[in-house]
Amino acid sequence: MKNNNIYKNLYNGEWIESINPPIDIISPIDNTSFGKIQSMNEKEVNTTVTNAKLSQITWGETPINERAGILHKAAEILLENKHELSLILQKEIAKDKKSSLSEIERTADFIKFTADEGKHLHGETVGSENFPGFKKNKISFVTRVPVGVVLAISPFNYPINLAASKIAPALIAGNSVVLKPATQGAISTLYLAEVFNKAGLPKGVLNTITGKGSVIGDYIVTHKDINFINFTGSSEVGRHIASIAGMVPMLMELGGKDAALVLKDADLEKTADNIISGAFSYSGQRCTAVKRVLVEEEVADSLVEKLKERVEKLKIGSPEDEVDITPLISSEAADYVEGLIEDAIAKGASLITRSKRKGNLIYPVLFDKVTTEMKIAWEEPFGPVLPVIRVKDIDEAIKIANASQYGLQSSIFTKDIDKAFYIANKLEVGTVQINNKTERGPDNFPFLGVKSSGMGTQGVRYSIEAMSRPKAIVINIEN
Ligand code: NAP
Numbered sequence: 015m016k017n018n019n020i021y022k023n024l025y026n027g028e029w030i031e032s033i034n035p036p037i038d039i040i041s042p043i044d045n046t047s048f049g050k051i052q053s054m055n056e057k058e059v060n061t062t063v064t065n066a067k068l069s070q071i072t073w074g075e076t077p078i079n080e081r082a083g084i085l086h087k088a089a090e091i092l093l094e095n096k097h098e099l100s101l102i103l104q105k106e107i108a109k110d111k112k113s114s115l116s117e118i119e120r121t122a123d124f125i126k127f128t129a130d131e132g133k134h135l136h137g138e139t140v141g142s143e144n145f146p147g148f149k150k151n152k153i154s155f156v157t158r159v160p161v162g163v164v165l166a167i168s169p170f171n172y173p174i175n176l177a178a179s180k181i182a183p184a185l186i187a188g189n190s191v192v193l194k195p196a197t198q199g200a201i202s203t204l205y206l207a208e209v210f211n212k213a214g215l216p217k218g219v220l221n222t223i224t225g226k227g228s229v230i231g232d233y234i235v236t237h238k239d240i241n242f243i244n245f246t247g248s249s250e251v252g253r254h255i256a257s258i259a260g261m262v263p264m265l266m267e268l269g270g271k272d273a274a275l276v277l278k279d280a281d282l283e284k285t286a287d288n289i290i291s292g293a294f295s296y297s298g299q300r301c302t303a304v305k306r307v308l309v310e311e312e313v314a315d316s317l318v319e320k321l322k323e324r325v326e327k328l329k330i331g332s333p334e335d336e337v338d339i340t341p342l343i344s345s346e347a348a349d350y351v352e353g354l355i356e357d358a359i360a361k362g363a364s365l366i367t368r369s370k371r372k373g374n375l376i377y378p379v380l381f382d383k384v385t386t387e388m389k390i391a392w393e394e395p396f397g398p399v400l401p402v403i404r405v406k407d408i409d410e411a412i413k414i415a416n417a418s419q420y421g422l423q424s425s426i427f428t429k430d431i432d433k434a435f436y437i438a439n440k441l442e443v444g445t446v447q448i449n450n451k452t453e454r455g456p457d458n459f460p461f462l463g464v465k466s467s468g469m470g471t472q473g474v475r476y477s478i479e480a481m482s483r484p485k486a487i488v489i490n491i492e493n
């Protein structure tokens with residue numbers, strides 16, 4: 015998999031190098047080199063995709079039970095190596111130790127659940143007599159078959175979980191996979207590929223492609239032998255891929271600006287706990303992070319006080335320590351967050367906690383009295399900044415929540431279940447959480463975004479169904 019800290023790509027069961035000079039992966043913690051990855055050229059990508067297409071044929075005919083056995087083995091190997099892999103995550107993407115381990119354990123559970131769920135994949139028969147003008151002389155035998163070669167593109171923030179949540183459902187459905195990880199995060203994702211390889215996947219069924227998305231991305235997503243694109247990343251890149259890929263089915267998990275709506279009857283202690291954990295875990299670098307709070311004016315002072323107490327207790331430092339806030343993924347990301355903070359201060363937001371930066375490390379920031387003129391009210395910071403917007407009533411909260419370009423999730427905090435359902439029905443998002451932070455898990459739940467937040471539905475069974483298709487064979491009976 016690697017030689018002198020130069021990581022290679024998995025091709026046809028072997029780890030291979032590219033002709034181009036490798037890309038240096040710099041750790042966000044201390045800006046030192048953590049290793050190098052390959053920068054594949056178009057010819058190499060083409061060879062990989064072509065081989066994935068050939069390898070899929072036998073894999074698609076392999077009994078699901080056998081495919082499931084390999085996935086279970088992969089989950090076991092992943093768990094056996096969780097401490098080693100957790101160290102890689104800590105160094106490569108600055109994810110704190112606890113979150114790194116939890117990402118790996120959750121992924122092993124996801125793979126096992128997918129293996130078991132795949133065994134329930136079945137078809138149906140449809141008769142003709144129900145349709146006007148037809149007799150009982152036709153039967154459609156409908157089975158589910160693989161789509162072919164799945165291109166999985168993963169983001170930096172969950173290099174294990176958001177790669178495996180594409181790979182495992184694609185594989186159990188009988189597809190081969192070409193995996194393009196985020197450049198920052200690729201070393202972690204390549205480790206995952208090696209786990210599947212060691213588990214006994216046949217050659218060529220899972221292959222990796224590394225290189226900058228801005229350089230080889232367009233070539234891969236428009237390759238004629240890619241039959242499905244499963245992408246997680248920013249709305250900007252997702253929209254670009256959708257605009258050039260042509261008639262290829264896609265699943266897209268994109269950006270978010272999840273709102274927590276806090277009603278005046280909410281349990282404010284529980285609400286504050288949820289909001290803090292939702293907004294600040296992994297320094298806010300989660301699509302499902304709470305990215306704005308819309309609170310009814312009557313309880314705003316009290317809620318802000320409780321949020322302040324909790325923000326001040328967040329532990330800040332290096333991922334290997336038991337901390338909550340770690341350096342952001344890059345200096346560009348930190349610059350962007352700093353810009354949003356400065357914009358909010360300049361436009362009169364109340365800065366409740368001290369704003370401070372050391373390298374890529376942004377200390378957690380809580381703003382009160384944010385207005386809709388400020389960038390932080392609308393943009394996705396992907397950093398530890400939480401804006402509180404005060405509203406006069408729930409209708410104003412709904413209006414502001416829905417004015418966002420994003421539509422991933424929202425939370426409602428209230429003791430009044432009727433009001434919760436009234437609001438939930440009006441919110442333009444994939445999922446509404448009642449009295450809980452916004453979050454994806456458990457991973458068998460449907461997970462989807464509307465508007466700029468995505469396309470299609472993920473979640474174990476949903477992902478398997480998305481990456482397989484019905485195949486109908488019609489028997490015509492003479493009578
Ligand atoms: P990103 O910059 O959009 O990158 C995502 C992936 O796309 C990376 O593998 C990237 O490769 C690749 N890419 C870039 N340009 C491409 C192109 N032209 N063609 C094909 N692939 C291309 O996103 P990120 O910074 O890694 O992740 C953060 C974003 O992802 C946030 O907006 C977050 O909300 C979103 N996200 C959403 C979910 C969800 O479930 N809804 C989950 C996690 C993250 P390179 O790294 O080589 O550029």
Ligand code: G3P
Binds near residue numbers: 171172300301302454
């Ligand atoms: O941002 C990625 C998403 O998968 C996070 O999952 O369950 O931590 O919200 P969760």
